[in-house]
Structures are given as C-alpha cells and as structure tokens.
Amino acid sequence: MKPGRRIGSRLLAAALGAISCGALAQLPDCRAISLDPAAYKVVLGEVSAPGDASRERDAIRDRLRFKLRTQAEALQLVAEQRQLRSVVCEGRAPEDEAVFSGSTLDDLSRLGVVMEVWGTVRPASGAAGAATAREAHLNFAVISLLRFEPTLGGFFDLNFITPAGTSADVVLKDNVELEALATLAVAVRYRRDRRYDTGARTFCEAQAHIARSARQATGPDVTRWNGLREYAVASRTALVNEALADPQYTGGLRVSGARGCAP
Amino acid sequence: MRVALWRPAHFVREARLSAAWRSVRRGMQWAAALLAIAAAGPAAAMMARSCDDARVFSQSPVNVLLLPYTYTGTQEQMARPLSEAAGRLGLLMEHDSLIEMTKFETIGVVNLVRTPGSRPCESDRIWDALAGPQRDSSAGLRRGAAAVMMWGRIYEEGTTLYVQTYLRFGRAEVSERVERTVTTSSGSATFAAQLPSQVVTLPPRRITRDDIAAINREFMRLAVVRDGPSEYARIVDRLPDLGTPEASMRPFGYAVTEVRGDWVKVLPLEGGQPGWIRARADASTWPLRDRLPELYFLDAVVAYAHLRVAQEASGFPKPASASRLINYARQSLGRYRESTKEASPAADALGHALLGTMLMLAASDRPRLEEAQVEFDQSVRLVPYNAEARNLANVAGVQRCCSGPARSNAAAGAMMSSLLDAVSVDPANANALGNLAAFHRLLDGWPDGVAAIGAAEVERQRTALKQLPTLR
Numbered sequence: 123m124k125p126g127r128r129i130g131s132r133l134l135a136a137a138l139g140a141i142s143c144g145a146l147a148q149l150p151d152c153r154a155i156s157l158d159p160a161a162y163k164v165v166l167g168e169v170s171a172p173g174d175a176s177r178e179r180d181a182i183r184d185r186l187r188f189k190l191r192t193q194a195e196a197l198q199l200v201a202e203q204r205q206l207r208s209v210v211c212e213g214r215a216p217e218d219e220a221v222f223s224g225s226t227l228d229d230l231s232r233l234g235v236v237m238e239v240w241g242t243v244r245p246a247s248g249a250a251g252a253a254t255a256r257e258a259h260l261n262f263a264v265i266s267l268l269r270f271e272p273t274l275g276g277f278f279d280l281n282f283i284t285p286a287g288t289s290a291d292v293v294l295k296d297n298v299e300l301e302a303l304a305t306l307a308v309a310v311r312y313r314r315d316r317r318y319d320t321g322a323r324t325f326c327e328a329q330a331h332i333a334r335s336a337r338q339a340t341g342p343d344v345t346r347w348n349g350l351r352e353y354a355v356a357s358r359t360a361l362v363n364e365a366l367a368d369p370q371y372t373g374g375l376r377v378s379g380a381r382g383c384a385p
Numbered sequence: 386m387r388v389a390l391w392r393p394a395h396f397v398r399e400a401r402l403s404a405a406w407r408s409v410r411r412g413m414q415w416a417a418a419l420l421a422i423a424a425a426g427p428a429a430a431m432m433a434r435s436c437d438d439a440r441v442f443s444q445s446p447v448n449v450l451l452l453p454y455t456y457t458g459t460q461e462q463m464a465r466p467l468s469e470a471a472g473r474l475g476l477l478m479e480h481d482s483l484i485e486m487t488k489f490e491t492i493g494v495v496n497l498v499r500t501p502g503s504r505p506c507e508s509d510r511i512w513d514a515l516a517g518p519q520r521d522s523s524a525g526l527r528r529g530a531a532a533v534m535m536w537g538r539i540y541e542e543g544t545t546l547y548v549q550t551y552l553r554f555g556r557a558e559v560s561e562r563v564e565r566t567v568t569t570s571s572g573s574a575t576f577a578a579q580l581p582s583q584v585v586t587l588p589p590r591r592i593t594r595d596d597i598a599a600i601n602r603e604f605m606r607l608a609v610v611r612d613g614p615s616e617y618a619r620i621v622d623r624l625p626d627l628g629t630p631e632a633s634m635r636p637f638g639y640a641v642t643e644v645r646g647d648w649v650k651v652l653p654l655e656g657g658q659p660g661w662i663r664a665r666a667d668a669s670t671w672p673l674r675d676r677l678p679e680l681y682f683l684d685a686v687v688a689y690a691h692l693r694v695a696q697e698a699s700g701f702p703k704p705a706s707a708s709r710l711i712n713y714a715r716q717s718l719g720r721y722r723e724s725t726k727e728a729s730p731a732a733d734a735l736g737h738a739l740l741g742t743m744l745m746l747a748a749s750d751r752p753r754l755e756e757a758q759v760e761f762d763q764s765v766r767l768v769p770y771n772a773e774a775r776n777l778a779n780v781a782g783v784q785r786c787c788s789g790p791a792r793s794n795a796a797a798g799a800m801m802s803s804l805l806d807a808v809s810v811d812p813a814n815a816n817a818l819g820n821l822a823a824f825h826r827l828l829d830g831w832p833d834g835v836a837a838i839g840a841a842e843v844e845r846q847r848t849a850l851k852q853l854p855t856l857r
Contacts, residue, residue: 181542181543184540184542185540185542185547188457188538188540188547188549191457191538192457192538192549192586192589195457195538195549195551195586196551196586199551199553199584199586200582200584203582291591293540293547293589293591294547294588294589294590294591294727296588296727296728296729297586298728318812319811319812319813320813322809322810322811322812323770323772323810323811323812323813323814326769326770326809326810326811327770327771329770330768330769330770334728334730372852372853372854373812373813373853374808374811374812374813374814374817374818374853375809375812376849376852376853377805377808377812377818377821377846377849377850377853378805378806378808378809378812381805381806381809382809383769383770383809383810384769384775384806384809384810385769
C-alpha cells in the first residue's frame, strides 16, 4: 500500500472512529466497531438484567451471556466464507430500540454494521405467578433493514421464558434465528453494493435459515418469519434481474438465469 | 503398533529449573518420544505440549490437536483457572482419545495446555503455526499431512457444566478437493468438488459434575496396569488419578506398544511399570461419549483424514484399509446422530459429505457410488445453499448417469438442471461453473443428450459460459 493511501485510510478510520464516539453516544461505545469500516459486521453486545439482583436472575444472565459469546465465535469461524465478521462489545446493551434511528443508524450503517444483538433478562409480565418467573430475551436490531427497508421492521425479539426453579436451557438453544437474520442483513447490503454473486448466494442461505426459523416458531412469529422469507425470495429475484440488466455483469447468473435457490 | 500419551514434566517444578536445563530436558523428552515411536516402526503417539511450544508428530499422517476448553466472557472471566470438574473433563477427553484412537494405528494426538504465564491457546494462532501455509517447518505438519483440531468453551452453573465445541480440520498445503474424470467414447471431462466446510460448530451440551465424577471413577477402575491382557492378571501399577486438582500439571505419559482386543500394552514414559490396561469400557459405564457425542464426530473426521492422506500423500505409514476407515466413519457418525437430539444441519451435512466422499474415493463399484450419492443428497437437503455440497452430489451423479455406453439421455436433462442449481446458489463458485463447462464438453459428443436438454438451451449456456472471465 502506498504511504498516501495508508494515511488516507487512517484519516478515514479516525473520522469514523470520531463518529462512533460522537453520534453513537446514545449507545455504549465500542471501538472495535470502527476498526475496519470496510468489513460488514454483526455486533454482539452485553446482557442487561435490570431490577434487584438475585441468584436466579444472575444465572439466567450468565447463561445468555455465554450464549452470545459462543454465537460470536461461531459466526467468526465462517466469517471468511460469508464475508461477515462478528464483533464483541463488552457492556453494550441498548436501553431502548429507539436509539437505532436517525444519524445513529446512518453511522452504524457507514461503519459496516448490519446487525446488533444484545440480551435482556427481566421479570415475566402478565401471567399468574409472574413474580417468580423471568424472561430471557435476545434482541436483534437488523441495521440494514432499518436503514434500507424501513417498512419491513428491523427489530426482532427472541423470548425464552424461564419459570423459577426450572432449568430452561437458553444455552442449548440452537443459533438458527441469529444465522437467519445475520445472513439476511448482510445480503441486503450486498444487493445495494451490486455484489450480485455474493448477494445471490447469501440470499439463498438466508432463505434456508429463515425457513428453519419459521418451522421452529410458534404463534404470530410464524407469520413474521414467513413474511421475511417472502421478502428474501423477492429480493433475490430482484437482485438477479438487476444483474442480468447490468451490462457490466459477466458472472454465473448469466448462465443460471432466473433460477431461484433450489430446494 | 505404538501409541504414546505423554504429558511433559510438572510445570510448577519446571518453573524452578533454569531455562537452559528446561531446554535440554524438553529435547530429551522429545527425543525419547521419537525413539519410542521409531522403535515400533509405523506408529502413533500422544503427548501434551504448551500452546506456546506447540508441535505435531511430523511422522504421523494425521494429528489430532486438543486445545483446552476455557471459560468465555470478559477478559477477567476467561483468565480464571478451570474448576476441578472442568479441568477433569478435559483430561478425560484426552484419555478417551487415547483409548479410541488406537484403532487408527497411525495417529498423533497432541494435547495442548496453557502453562502459567503463556498466551491463551487461540485456535487461529495454533492452526496457523502448525497447519497453515506459514507454519514452522520444524514444528508443523509435513506437506499433505492432516490436522483435526478441537476446542471449546465451558460455562459452569452450580453442578452443571455447559460445553460448546468447535472443530476444524484440513491438510497442509492441500485442499479437500475431489476430482473425478468421466470418459466417454468421444472424450473425457473432469468434475470437481470440495467439502461443504472444514470448520464446524457442534451443538452445545450439558454435563453434570456427577457425570464427570462417575466417568472419572470408571476411568480409575480401568486405569489398573496388569501383567497380562486379562482381568485375572496381577496388578502391577495404576495410572494417575485424574480427580486430583494438580492432575493437569503432572508429568504423565505412556506409549501403547500392542493392542489385543480391548486390551492395550502401555509403557510409561515418566516412570512406572509397563503392563496391560483395559482400554474399551462398556458404554453404559463409560458415558463420556454419550454426554459429549462430538468425540464420535471427531473420530469420523479422523477416519476421513486418514483416507485422504493415504490416497494422496507419500512417506507416511499406511493406515487401516479404506473399508475399515469407512466403517469407522459410518459407525461414529451413526453414534453421533443417535446421541445428538439437537438439530445441527451444518454438522450433519458435513458428516454426510465426509462419508460420501470416502465412499466415492474408495469406489471401484457402482453400489458404493450409489451409497455415496445417498450421503451427498442428504448433505444437500440439510444445506441446500451450499454449492460445494451440491458439487459433491453432482460429481457422483455425473459418474452414475452419464458415463459409459449405457448412459441415459433422459438423465442428461436432470443432470444439467442439478449442475445449474449449483451455479444458481453460488454464481461465483469455481467448481460449480467448471462442472457445468465440463458437462458441456461431454455433450459435444452426445447429440442425443443435447436433444434431450434442448439444443437452444445448450447453445444459450455455451455462449454465457464463454463470456465468463473465470472460464475464458
């Protein structure tokens, strides 16, 4: 790399770092996000557990934290394949989804963040006996959907209700929802970048994970996952059409044409 | 045959020694291990090393690298020493490997430990140092040799441990590529594929301290050294008690010089009496693998790696026959699936792809190729988005459908569709594009095949393929 380019990169990184510390002030800072602005990233944050401390609450929080950390490692193992990194941000747990709006959303998007994940443990609400039960939540803010597809809704909440005295195993739950949302989130960015081949591949992967998430879901969540799947199918079709209409594109989609993701 | 498990000298005691003497002694220990192996000819060996001083058995075609399971979380949490139960779990896995890996006859198992003051045993760093393209030639794999690395994270809550395992494998400077050439009267074409992945996250497990204690008790019952391969033979020694907190720091090692049925003859490397121990325990009393079925998965990957090295590298001791390796892999994957209730499509798909590849590589007859096809199709069903899973299925498929005089015109259309599917799910995948181009070469001398697909469609694809920069 030429010295001038290196300085340019440093200036860019410094500028983006300043953005992360400034405009993202509503979110707990995490320098790791701005280290490589060109890379797409999933940010895995902290587990918050508001309210009175108790052994039970702390145990659920620690399990959820273990889950988040092992998920980060699992994502990072296939980072090269997907061209999507995972970044762990200690202490970063947004208090409110509303922080993911306006300039914060723009800045995160500019820094390559496609999704943020964090955990919350709180007393269960509503049901009888709620005082003795807790809910463990994995919260997802799909930055690329919030930024580029605002009508779709970019917040997802995976809820584990853990009645007191039982051993609800948040840890043993598989990672399919994270896989589904992470691949969809980055596929949206690839489409915007006109990275047709990578986008087509990643939308196919997203469709498979979303379909499995839908099979595991219950109640209204099933409809939401099915809606996401329809979106992923339609987006991939649009991406293929965009590729075929682009005179600069000479990749494999010209051979396979409008075939979808085969079952 | 000779298998050695070797844990170098006590780390605490080692700290009191001068650096020079430590260096000399490490050299002597290493030389002793090499001599022990050399004396037995084709051999296998096991040892423990510090992650900062990691090395493999370069004579071995396959090395299993067991990294310590560690806590995860904040820097402070990760720096905590493992509890007795968590530490014992790692040691029991090490012994389980010793017992189970004897069947491979030529194997190196390296148990890597984090010594006081050393850097964390990061999987990427260890892999790069031992198996990567920039590896240290004196410590790492020889070209073409394979490594299978397993590591993980532990979370403890009361009397329960949660264990998350990761596995990675590969060969030094050699990709896990499979090529098959299909020859017809009008020419030939080569089709290629790779495994769907070489790194996998296995489902998390829960294991209790009582489980670990029970497994340890069973280990201690088995860890009796006798003067003959029989329960009635005289007891001459005992293996160290893994239940003690200092077990992970104890000099520990032995070579296995002979195997008779369930019995192995051990030669201690750090003092003690040689003799026989019973290696195979009843699954009902040795439940470690029921609790951690990833050990079965590890077995299957090791069997696969042995077959690949045996077929493609020279200068290594010959392993068990291909049929035996396939049987090991099949049985191990079967047990893994039986013991795994949690869905893990990526791991399951890799398991099918490994077995299918072994069957295809060893296939000299059509039934085995058909068995391979069944495995590959299962893999595609689990990870339909993975072009390499589809490529493997296509490499088997094209051999079945489209070679020889009895090739089916009707099958040409289905094969073409399957090849296009692989391109569609990953339009930049070189193997998928190459396979489609190779199929077009077969069609050059197969007018009935072209007619079955449709001449216009074949021409459209040919034109598009010619414009691809990667295939020009």
